[in-house]
Amino acid sequence: MxxxxxxxxxxxxxxxPLATGVVNMYVCGPTVYNYIHIGNARSAIAFDTIRRYFEFRGFKVNYVSNFTDVDDKMINQAQKDGITVPELADKFIAAFDQDTAALNIEPATVRPRATENIPDIIAFIQVLLDKGYAYVAAGDVYYRARKFAHYGELSDQNIDQLEQGASEHTADAETQRKEDPxxxxxxxxxxxxxxxxxxxWGKGRPGWHIECSVMATKYLGDTFDIHGGGQDLEFPHHENEIAQSEAKTGQKFANYWMHNGFVTIGDDNEKMSKSLGNFVTVHDLIQQVDPQTVRFFMATTQYRRPIHYNEATLNEAANNLQKLRIAFDNLSYRQKDAAAGNDAAVxxxxxxxxQDFISAMDDDFNVQxxxxxxxxxxxxxxxxxxxxxVAAATVEQLLSSFTAWLQIFGVDFKPTALLAAEIEQLLQERKAARTNKDYQRSDEIRDLLKAQGIVLEDTAQGTRWRRE
Structure with missing residues (x-):
């Protein structure tokens, strides 16, 4: 359970779930005006890991994640770069695909862009106007937050205590046009x-919040199972999504709301964000660090907990990943000499x-x-x-479980049974040199392989090799 x-x-x-064996899930995606930083990646990795676990448990997952491809940041950056907003979006969606593929994040089932859904957004807003939940002011359209009885419940805030200008997109001149701050x-x-x-009501573009309400309900229905995103989206973004959607449909928007913790940086554990200028992009990081290490580093912290990013925590993840890789290589090596049958005790x-693994993961995806x-x-x-x-069937079961569990965390080890011909040849030559007591040549071969990142281990069952 x-x-x-x-x-x-x-x-x-x-x-x-609303439908037996099916999970309908919407996760807020990036605003594509720059490369994603590792705080953005944390959300993508957290919900990819959750998605993979649902699939491991036998669910079919319909996973929708959007691209915000028009807003103030997009317009400002496009003007600065001397290109159009669609050109900027295309550039950084391609970069997002490249970076998330390196982190072994599966693409969403549906990946809608706000600009592809403008007619749906306009129709959605019109319903809110018709119902009296929205009003036009100087060409803008605003939502009457106080009219929605449950406003503030998601973020546990009293509507009378909400600060003026809660949305990061609100400016003083805009406040003057509103009925209520x-x-x-x-x-x-x-x-x-x-x-x-x-x-x-006039030419313009959608606000930030409306796009997710429109795309979530368009692709998953008026009510769906899970809505996810970073903790920073609880208010105002997700709060506003609920207000818009439930006012329009008269139905509950999402049954479960899930929010991942921040990535912090520095001695004071400051939240990583583009606005603070303290971010590290995935694009740059994966040029310096094995992307699988980055994925493992983030996927192995429970999604609601914060992650502290520094060189030491990355190195710890790399060391732990290497230990797992060695265990995989050690047992994979024994497949070639395994005897028929099973080992019941193992x-x-x-x-x-x-049982322990499933019990832990069933408990709100407790990855630790x-x-x-x-x-x-x-x-x-x-x-x-x-x-x-060793028994062949038992070896296969151990490797199969190990592989399946690690794939939930986005880790895929390549079996070392696929030895390169030149390495096999060198291993045979080294074996012959040792038999002939030509230890100088034996050491030369070891050093040659080490220079190629191949570590040899002489065991009672023969010489094994693994990549560093």
Whole structure:
């Protein structure tokens, strides 16, 4: 039984999908005016890991994640670069695809762009106008926040205590046009030479919040299972999504709200963000660090907890990943000399570890406790690989479970059974040199392989190799 912490109710709840065996899930995507930083990547990795675990447990996941490809930041950056907003969006969506592929993040089932859904956005806003939840002011359209009875419940705030200008997109001049300072923009009137679309109330472009309401309900229905995103989106973005969507449809918007923790940096654990200028882009980081290490580093912290980024924590992740890789290589090596049959005692230990892993992950995706089972399995694999005789079926079960669990975290090891011909040849030559007591040549071959990143280990079962 999977339990999920619901931000809206502030407690863990048994996960009950609307459709048996299916998870409908919407996660807010990036505003594509720059390369994503590792704080953005944390959200993508967290929800990719959650998605993968649902799939591991047998669910079909319909995963929708959007691109915000028009807003103030997009317009300002495009003007600065001397290109159009669509050209800027195309550039950084391509960069997003490249960077997330390096982190082994699976593409969303549907990846809508705000500008592809303008007619739907206009129709959605019109319904809110017709119902009296919105009003036009000087070409802008605003939502009457106080009219929605549940405004503030997601972020646990009293509407009378909300600060003026809660949305980062609100300016003083805009505040003067509003009926109430807490009202938020659904549509922004066009300025001279800005990208814009025609609407019944005038030319302009959608506000930030409306696009997600439109795309979530368009692709997943008026009510769906899970809505996710970073903690910084609880207010105002997700609060506004609920208000817009439920006012329009009269239905509950999302049954479970899930929010991932921040990535912090520096001695004072400051939140990483572009606005603070303290960010590290994934694009730059993966030129210096193995992308699989970055993925492992982030995926192995429970999604609601903060992650502190520094060189030491990255190195710790790299070392732990290498230990797991060695366990995989050690047991993979034994496949070629495994005997037919099963080892009941070892398989019994594996069954217990499987229960431990699922129990941990079912508890709101507690990856830290889940990784405890993974490390115990690695230990079991190392011990078993040292046995004089190993059973083929048992080796296969151990490797299969190990691989499946690690894939949830986005880690894929390539089996070392696929040895390069030149390495095999050098290993045979080294074996012959040792037989002939030509230790100088034996050492030369070892050094040659080491220079290529190949480490040799002489064991009772023969010489093994692994990549550093």
């Amino acid at each position: 999977i339990q999920v912490y619901n931000t809206l109710t502030r407690e863990k709840e048994k996960f009950k 807490i009202d938020f923009a659904l549509w922004k009137a066009a300025k001279a030479d800005e990208i814009a679309w025609s609407a019944p 398989e019994s230990q594996l069954a217990q570890l499987s 406790n889940g990784m405890t089972a993974v490390y115990e399995l690695a230990k079991l694999m190392n011990i078993y690989s040292e046995q004089a005789t």
